[in-house]
Amino acid sequence: MKNISRPQIARHRRIIDLIQQGMRSGMYANAGTFMRALEISRATVMRDLDILRDDAGAPIEYDASRKGFYLTDASWMLPPLRVSRKEVFAFAIAAKLLGAFKGTPLELDMASLFEKIGQSLDGSITINPSALTDHLSVIGDDYVRQDLETWSAVAQATDRRERIAIVYQKFNGDVKRYTLDSYHLLFYHGNWYVIGMNRTGGRIATFAVSRIRKVTRTDIMFEPNPEFDVAAVLRESFGIVRGEKIMRVRLLFSSRVAAYIRERVWHPSQRMVEKRSGAIELRLETGGWNELIRWILSWQPDVTVLAPKQLRDRVREKMREALETGNC
Numbered sequence: 001m002k003n004i005s006r007p008q009i010a011r012h013r014r015i016i017d018l019i020q021q022g023m024r025s026g027m028y029a030n031a032g033t034f035m036r037a038l039e040i041s042r043a044t045v046m047r048d049l050d051i052l053r054d055d056a057g058a059p060i061e062y063d064a065s066r067k068g069f070y071l072t073d074a075s076w077m078l079p080p081l082r083v084s085r086k087e088v089f090a091f092a093i094a095a096k097l098l099g100a101f102k103g104t105p106l107e108l109d110m111a112s113l114f115e116k117i118g119q120s121l122d123g124s125i126t127i128n129p130s131a132l133t134d135h136l137s138v139i140g141d142d143y144v145r146q147d148l149e150t151w152s153a154v155a156q157a158t159d160r161r162e163r164i165a166i167v168y169q170k171f172n173g174d175v176k177r178y179t180l181d182s183y184h185l186l187f188y189h190g191n192w193y194v195i196g197m198n199r200t201g202g203r204i205a206t207f208a209v210s211r212i213r214k215v216t217r218t219d220i221m222f223e224p225n226p227e228f229d230v231a232a233v234l235r236e237s238f239g240i241v242r243g244e245k246i247m248r249v250r251l252l253f254s255s256r257v258a259a260y261i262r263e264r265v266w267h268p269s270q271r272m273v274e275k276r277s278g279a280i281e282l283r284l285e286t287g288g289w290n291e292l293i294r295w296i297l298s299w300q301p302d303v304t305v306l307a308p309k310q311l312r313d314r315v316r317e318k319m320r321e322a323l324e325t326g327n328c
Helices: 006-025 031-038 042-054 085-101 110-119 148-160 230-235 258-262 289-298 309-325
Strands: 060-063 068-071 162-169 175-188 191-198 203-208 212-221 247-253 271-274 280-286 303-307
Touching: 006 031, 006 042, 006 068, 031 042, 042 060, 148 162, 148 175, 148 191, 148 212, 175 203, 175 230, 247 289, 247 309, 258 280, 289 309, 303 309
Parallel strands: none
Antiparallel strands: 060 068, 162 175, 162 212, 175 191, 191 203, 247 280, 247 303, 271 280
8 A cells, every 4th residue: 555645544534434424324425525525626536536446445436326436345444544652752742732822722632632543543552642741841932812713713714815804902002993814824922913915004914813802704805915925024024023124133142142042043034153252143134123122122231232223222212211211
């Protein structure tokens, strides 16, 4: 039997299930049934049926009178999946990682998932993921609680390519209305963001899903701008904040924090320059001023802004404001 991908295996199992259901109900499954249930093309259906017959030995025949497929051996089943200890260990680690996202749309019922996997394994095997990873712990970042209905509405609109109207609370507390073509969902530092065409403002914008107070469907479908490239948007941003003008930034970090700065990827465009003193210079290009300034302030007094001058002046202004108001 050929080494086929897991998604294809899942598809093949579903085809056999649909054939067996059709045999029980008397309404045989046909190519249209598979295409609708699996959202695949007719060519893929025919290819999958050939693989099932030729490689898996599935006794699938077509009944012209019933216009559908059936199994000449009604008890035939695909062989069970074989999962290695290494793969089970990977699932166990994933369960711990996802545990850090409780209360968010990423939360999964891992017990149910392992039960389903166990039912498909070869032989009688009990999976105890906690026993495999009791020597491993994950401390997750802080996260923002999501309204699941709002998140689902935005996700569905993104998938359907349907324009939505939103009521949005800005970072400063102001509430405004926008019409949005949602292009892309992004998870960043414990929160979900939607990137798309803000038709109210006429430009690509980013909105925190947690601050969307209301989502209304418009039943208007849209075509994304073919020039939109989420990777390019993120390259031009620092974090998720994107500015109008790209600047070349040079930051000098003291030797006290150089090792920590050196080992991490802070931005796709970054370059590191080692100094004889043990300090390290971080160079990058970004338009995301606001988040970059907050990040630089978090590293004081171990960072100096070498360039550009307007960024250095803005950081100094923020530090001076903090001293004058006593908020430090």
